[in-house]
Amino acid sequence: MKAIILVGGEGLRLRPLTCNIPKPMVPVVNKPFLEHMLDNLRRHHIDDIILAICYLPERIQSHLHNGSGFGVNLTYAVEETPLGTGGAVKNAEPSLDDTFFVFNGDIFSDLNLSEMLAFHREHKAKASIALTPVEDPTAYGVVETDSDGNVKAFIEKPSRETVTSNFINAGIYILEPELLELIPPNVHHMVERGLFPQLVQQGIPFYGYRSNAYWIDIGVPDDYLKLHHDILMGKAIARFPGKSIADDIWREDGCEIHPSAKIIGPVVLGRDCIIGKDARISGPTVLGAGCAIGPGTSVDEAVLWQNVKLGADVTVRNSVLGNNSSIGDSTWISDGAILSDDTVVGSSNKLEHGIRLWPGSTIQDSSISF
Ligand code: GTP
Numbered sequence: 001m002k003a004i005i006l007v008g009g010e011g012l013r014l015r016p017l018t019c020n021i022p023k024p025m026v027p028v029v030n031k032p033f034l035e036h037m038l039d040n041l042r043r044h045h046i047d048d049i050i051l052a053i054c055y056l057p058e059r060i061q062s063h064l065h066n067g068s069g070f071g072v073n074l075t076y077a078v079e080e081t082p083l084g085t086g087g088a089v090k091n092a093e094p095s096l097d098d099t100f101f102v103f104n105g106d107i108f109s110d111l112n113l114s115e116m117l118a119f120h121r122e123h124k125a126k127a128s129i130a131l132t133p134v135e136d137p138t139a140y141g142v143v144e145t146d147s148d149g150n151v152k153a154f155i156e157k158p159s160r161e162t163v164t165s166n167f168i169n170a171g172i173y174i175l176e177p178e179l180l181e182l183i184p185p186n187v188h189h190m191v192e193r194g195l196f197p198q199l200v201q202q203g204i205p206f207y208g209y210r211s212n213a214y215w216i217d218i219g220v221p222d223d224y225l226k227l228h229h230d231i232l233m234g235k236a237i238a239r240f241p242g243k244s245i246a247d248d249i250w251r252e253d254g255c256e257i258h259p260s261a262k263i264i265g266p267v268v269l270g271r272d273c274i275i276g277k278d279a280r281i282s283g284p285t286v287l288g289a290g291c292a293i294g295p296g297t298s299v300d301e302a303v304l305w306q307n308v309k310l311g312a313d314v315t316v317r318n319s320v321l322g323n324n325s326s327i328g329d330s331t332w333i334s335d336g337a338i339l340s341d342d343t344v345v346g347s348s349n350k351l352e353h354g355i356r357l358w359p360g361s362t363i364q365d366s367s368i369s370f
Contacts, residue, residue, distance in 0.1 A: 001046045001117070002098065005037065006088050007105035008054030008079055013220045016340035016358045017320065022056045024105040025063065026224065027305060029231050029240035029286050030252075030270050032063065033218060036108060036238050038070050041101075044113035047072045050095055051105075052088035054079040086189035093180045102191075104171030108227055110214040110237060111172060120174045123149065125207040127179060127199055130172035132215040140168035141192050145208040154196045167208065170215055179204075221320065221338050221354075228303050232266035232284035242268050248283065261293075270306065294329070311347065319351075328365060 011023030018026065024034040041049065049072050053060055057078055067074030077092035089102055099120070101113065111130055120128040129151065131143050137158065144153040144165050154169075155162070169192065182198060183189050199206040214236045218224045230236040232248075242250035248265025254272035257263065261275045264282040270289035275281060277295040285299055288306035293299060297314040304321045311329035319337040327333065328347030335352040339345070343357045346365035357363075 001044075001101070002048045002050070002096065003041060003046045003101035003103060004050040004052055004077070004089055004092050004096070005034070005103045005105045006052050006085055007034065007060060008052050008057075008082055008088055009105075010055045010082075011106070011219070014218070014224060016356055017221065017224070017322065017338060019359050020056075020322075020341055021059050022053075023218070025059055026218070027288060028108070028218070028224075028227060029238060029268055030242070030288055031240055033108070034060070034064070034105065035070060037103065037105070038067070038072055039239055040109070041103075041113070042071050044117075046101060046113065049073065050075050050077050050092050052077045052079065052092060054082050054088075082188065083186075084188040084190045086183045086191040086195050087187060089175070089191070090180055090183040090185055090189065093177075093185075096177050096180065099174060099176055102173040102175060104217070106218050107171045108214075108216050108218060108236065108238075109170065109172065111170065111211050112213065113172075116172070116209045116211075117174060119149075119207070119209045123205065123207045125174070125205045126176045127196075127204070127206045128174040128209050129196070129206070130170035131167040131208045131210045132170040133166050133210075133212065134168050135166070137163055137166050137168050143167055143169055143208050145210075149207045149209070151196070151200055151206040151208050154192070154200055156192055167210060170211070171217065221336060221356075225301075225303060225318065225320065225336070228286055229284045229301070232268065232286070240268060241270070252289070258295075276312075288323070305341070322359070 007024040011018035025032045142155045142158050216227050231238045242252050244250050249267050251269035252271035255269050257275040258277045260277050261279045266283035267281050268286045272290050273287050274292045279293045280298040282300045285302050287304045290307040291304050292309045294310050294312040297310045300317045302316045302319050305323045307324045308321045309326045313330045314327050315332045317334040319333050321339045322341040325339050325343045327345045330348045332350045336354040337351045339357045340359040343361045345363045348366045349368045
């Protein structure tokens, strides 16, 4: 079965984590997000996959190559300039000659894809769209269906007063190849605003497949952190590197943990991490390879990418620290702070309230004080 994954967006809302790498390559529990998606597709025998790439394409291609290392066959459809979700599918038209799946490249879901395909076939649909319930649908595309599942209306980001359903577009579709004729070539086209409303208008068989399976879009930092939380708490199922060494604690080889350090799971330690004297790591927390945690330092509900160095008596809570960031003694980082790669923060600073530091930022000692 074929699928196309849309991975060409710039991931602006996830900045600064996406300044150096595209959103599908951000690590999720120490492995690129896209690898988690491929795991899920493989489980449902979807192994012939086209990646529609545009932003930082070489970061994706140089990691995944032809997919053989990941148990799938990967090819690439490259856009010179972003063509949008529909334009990207149209760009891959020569390779799409049978029923195919389309995935947004930032969705993590346990949705039963095999069942969705059976639903599509039973209904003799030309297009099917997965629908997931959310508490506040105003930031999403709301989809109204009748009792048979026929899509009746497709409303992008409705205002609160006009919301009529809390089932939203889950960013997973099945399309018949003849629909590609409805997408104009070589122009920017969004399926959400172009193709889908057109299908509704023209009465082309278009069905909504409702599912209560786990679903999250990692497009914003809070949800990126939430996905880690949910995987480590067992709410979302994912495979990640590391061996289980105790209840809710996994680690890769080469870690050195001081006997006085406390690790309270769920915690995942990448390879070669060093945890200092009296340090405290409490979950759900993930440390990437090569992190060094200084004496007396505490890390709580946080995600550290690779080679992050924390000095003595540092506190990191509910925040994300990018590759090679270095934090001085007694600094406090909390409340959804997002530090990108290669940031250097001196000692005795307090970073909180969702502060975002761009790659290579430097903050001197005691500049943002308590
Ligand atoms: P923001 O800039 O934060 O909106 O993120 P985004 O554009 O990367 O993601 P968005 O949620 O808007 O798009 C949904 C999916 O479609 C993501 O996986 C994007 O990578 C992908 N996508 C969006 N625009 C394009 C495009 O022009 N070309 C391709 N190939 N993919 C796209």
